[in-house]
Amino acid sequence: MAEVQKQREAQRRRLQRANQTRKRPGTPEAVPGRKHMDIQTDSYLEKLTDRVVEFEAETQTDFILDRPPSPLFMPAKIGIDIETQIEDGELFDFDVECEPVLEVLVGKTLEQSMMEVLEEEELASLQRHQEDFEKRRNAELLEVQRMEAAEKRRADEVQRRVAQQAARHEQDICTMRKVLARQIASEHLQGLKGRLLQNLEDAGVFADVGSMAVETKFMPGLLQAVVQQIKNSAHEHALADAVISSSVESKPAPGHVAFCDSRSFCGSPRLSP
Template sequence: QHTIPTNAQQPSAGIRRQVAIARKRAIVQAGPGNPKPLQGRLHSDVQTELYLEELSDVITTTDIECQTDDFIDRPRTPLYIPTKSGKDAETQIEDGELFDFDSEVQPVLEFLVGKTIEQSLLEVLEEEELATLRAQQRAFRELRNNELAEVQRLQEQERRRKEEKERRVAQQRERLRMEKETIEKITARVFSQQYLAGLLPAVFSSLRRDGFFYDPVERDIEMDFLPWLMAEVHSRLEERNSMRSLLDTMISEVSGKNLKEWKDQETQPARSTP
């Protein structure tokens, strides 16, 4: 065990710097390490500080130990007892000197009975007051119900009056609308009659001239009978023409054949004559 003197010198700045450099070197050596140098080359340490210093591998170290005393528990605080002061005195009280039950219980009993009677009277008065309040509430409730019924009756009467008014107004509007519509119809009818008085003959004559008004028999003859008749005549004429052309063809063929035979007969005697 070594003791540390109070006037021990603090390490200088150079020693602290050397310790820091050695610590860094130990950290670097404890790490994964640098790769091995190539053949013909060596690793060297280089200082990177601003000022170069001489490095020393030997670092002066000193082991110092100290020992502290064990902690002692604090003793329990003693109970505070004030210092006794004054003098002790005593006295003797005999029976009947402070309280006589037979003579002093009567006012207490009278007080209790009076309080009980007073409380009973208060409770009776309270019950009567509550009964009066209930009666007043009942009367007020009946009055309010009557007023509500009267209000509902008046509201219902007002509602019926309003509905009747709206119905009468709607009927009046409908009547006015129907009158207006009737007047418009009458006016339109009179105007149409006046307008169509000279228009109908002109329209009928124009339609009759354009062929919209016709005699059914005449129209049936024109539309049905005449086309059928023309078709039949055309078909008969075509048949006759085809028969004539066929007959002409047969006649021409027979004539040509007879002419050829006649020519052949004429040429045969001429050949047999020499």
Template sequence: PNPPEVQKQKGTQKRALARKHAKEPIRPGTPEPVEGREHAYVQTELYLEEICDRIVEVDGECQTDEFLDRPPTPLFIPAKTGKDIATQIEEGELFDFDIEVKPILEVLIGKTVEQALLEVMEEEELAQLRAHQRAFIELRNAEFAELQRLEEQDRRIREEKERRRLEHLEKLRKQKETTEKIAARAFAKRYLADLIPSVFSNLYDSGFFYDPIERDIETKFLPWLMSEVEETLQKKVLGRIMLDSLIRTVVEKRLDAFSCQPLPDQTEA
């Protein structure tokens, strides 16, 4: 193959690898361990192997038969064939350095310049890719911030709708409660319009409403008067009983006295 084509293919492969690495997501590194801890290195391969600092050593022995030492192998020298012929070449007959080195230098310089240009183009392409990636990240962050703002706005709108719905339901509930209270009050007022006079009349007939002076006379004065009259009557009855007893005693004594006196005829005799 032609060397320039080989170099061009290698440059193309390098650029393809650079694009592939640029498209791959940047993986974040492992964060530093917190104070008092340290990272432990583990194997992530499919087949694990034991890793140790000390190489396992095993002692082994064997016994060989006694043999005579083999003589050293002589150096192989192939047999000479053909005839030796010599010739004389003067300076400048086969090779002119100034003429022969010029295309080599041109090729080397051209390849060096081409490689330098390829590397510069690759660096510029990588810089453009990084700039594009930074712009993409900034755009993505801006879109993410806008999305968060819209989500927050939507959340506030939903909360406001829910709050207003609850306020409307509370207003309807209070309005219904007020209507029920007004209806109950009107019904109670109509129901009690005829009930209160009848209740008062029944209570008055049952004696719950009375004249305080009359009630005072009935509860205090009349019982006292009756007790005084009863006491007076008891005293009168007791006086009469005592008087009757005295009269009876006097009468009995007089009867006894009269019965003990002799008759006048008997006295004269």
């Protein structure tokens, strides 16, 4: 046994030395600005424990041929055998000894059965109470959900009515603005057409070539000729008045009156009455 222990110890030391000789080369130093971190790079998770390293080693020995099986170990008989005679009923009476045991067993069984029946009844009662409670709770939850849904519908209706009222108010304001704008535009456009036509006419947009020629060429000459004729007529009237005045001032003979005016020649003399 000691030899086997020594062999195992020597094999374990050889394995340790072999593991120490197969060490991986060291990692080079990290570049400036970085540092090395210890991370798990194996393909499996290594669980660290405080157990001592264990290993198994086996060896094969030659089979022993033609060897009979080892006999069973029979200790040597020591002491002196002594015996005695016991008749039936001297040490144990089954009916007498088993009666109290049976009474206890039957009593415990009946008591346990009654306890189990009571527990079952209690569990059934608890189950019924729980079912009733679940029903009442579900009914209350349904009622609460119905009330919440009704309140939500009412709130949605109120919001929708408020939105409709705001939209209607906005539409009324827009319509009023349109009406006012149309009225102002109508009032502004009532005299705009006449003023526009008058301004365009004054600007000469609608001027006729014939009328323009008459106004610019014919009418000035005609007016000038009329003015000249009026001047000539006034001059002639002035001359006629001068002649009449000179004739009146010449004092004709008594009994004769020369009658003439500015529009005709002097008539023949006639006697005064």
